[in-house]
Amino acid sequence: MQSAWTLLSWGPQGWLDDIAYGVFITVSLALATLPIGLLIGFLVALAKNSEEPSLRLAGNIYTTIFRGLPELLTLFIIFFGLQIALQKLFQLFQPDATIDVNAFVSGMIALAFVFSSYASEVFLSAFRAIPRGQYEGGYAIGLTDGQTMRLVVLPQLIRIALPGLSNLWLILLKDTALVSAIGLPDTIRQAIIASRVTQQAFLFFGLVTLIYLALAIISSFGIGAIEKAVKRQDFRR
Helix, strand or coil: CCCHHHHCCCCCCCCHHHHHHHHHHHHHHHHHHHHHHHHHHHHHHHHHCCCCHHHHHHHHHHHHHHHHCCHHHHHHHHHHHHHHHHHHHHHCCCCCCCCCCCHHHHHHHHHHHHHHHHHHHHHHHHHHHCCHHHHHHHHHCCCCHHHHHHHHHHHHHHHHHHHHHHHHHHHHHHHHHHHHHHCCCCHHHHHHHHHHHHCCHHHHHHHHHHHHHHHHHHHHHHHHHHHHHHHHHHHHC
16 A cells, blocks of 8 residues: 555655645635636626616526535536537537537536525625715716716725635635536545545545635735735725
């Protein structure tokens, strides 16, 4: 039986290079999902904060669906459903067409939908925490709606929403583990493969535990630095 140091080494006899690749996939997926989820969440929050009833209804339906469904089910629906839908569409023009949906893209879309549904609630709470007088003050000095949003509302919105969004980032980082169910070689899937081949499940899942804790700690330091930067900007104003 190989020693733990051999199993956790680089090269043909070790699994550390495979685990490292899985960590790369995990972090890349989370970073790729974050801006998409933030953008969709912000737009949904705008819709829910709108005076137009149809927009509020659409925003509420969106958040109800993706907050109500289990994340894994959402992932399966996107991965398999998107593939079927695209295949049907392409077969209208080419009957023998076969479409394979990329697991990374499917995971990114599914996680972005879930993340945005929760982020929209954070943004909505931040919108409601900003006094109406802030908008009126922007209009009073001749700013347009877009300028008022960009120069007056958004700086305050970011500061108020940042703690909630920071928690959602940590949740997103952990939710990336779900993509192992659709074959994407993330950290969890690589650990599963290594543990099956070597029969050393405790070793590899213990390593993955330390990796996720390390990612959470690094994220906490990064979030802290961002919060300090935002506070410095507020102080300068």
